[in-house]
Amino acid sequence: MTKEEVLTKLKFEFELKGFSKHTKDEYYTKVKLFQDHFDKPATELGIEHIRQFLYYLTTEKRLASGSVNTYNSGLRFLYSYILDINLDIRKIPRHRKHRKLPAIFTQEELQSLFNACDNLRDKCILMTLYGAGLRLSEVAALKVSDIDSEKMQLFIRNAKGSKDRYAILSQANLDILRTYWKAYRPKEWLFYSRNNTGTHLTTKAVQNLFHKYATKAKINKNVTVHSIRHSFATHLLESGTDIFRIKQLLGHTDITATCFYLHLVKIESLNVKSPLDQMTELDKTNV
16 A cells, blocks of 8 residues: 555545544644655554654654644554554553643733734734634634624634534624624625635634734733633633633533633632631731
């Protein structure tokens, strides 16, 4: 079997299992890079090659644990479902993920980001990301018909896990979306590509405009587009919104994913006293 034939069988299995586009793209890319690294089809490569490749990704490419684990998952799928080979997974363990606390925007920094925009479309994209707590792929693929101004919600189709959901639509977000629609008159997709391809904006284009305005706004934190979603959830928590409501708005399946944001809340916003201070106050009353 050639390298191309392996990839063709991979695509066939993707469709058979109904994988999401994101998963298909991730696994396809990982398998292709694995084969190209050794310049051989996977049928001529075994578990020692997988171990060498994962070691290379970790030590030379210095990829994050999450990224290495994605390669691991893609290769396990390849050998189990495409090549029908049972791997000794003890020899290709997953990395233990150390999740660092991400940088969070203050609302003042977000306002600076919006003010830095010199284009109505770009400002609308960034405000929609924050106003609804959307993922990068979700804002890029919004359709005009997804805006429900009566119920004040956005319909998010085929989100993470191939699930549909509804996101909140704020009044400020609706106002700028209306201004944007009057200026651009988008038809099917809300945010079209400027390359005149007739399709929606790419995720890469959203990343590029984000970094452009973050630099212009002189935001020196280590932030990404996804930091806007983190900020949405954290700011809701700090304002007293219930964690279960935030879970619903973010589209999380498991509440533990939402509880991560509890670690990002500022201590002063919790409005609580240390039990040591309570003991000290009690001691004073006994004097």
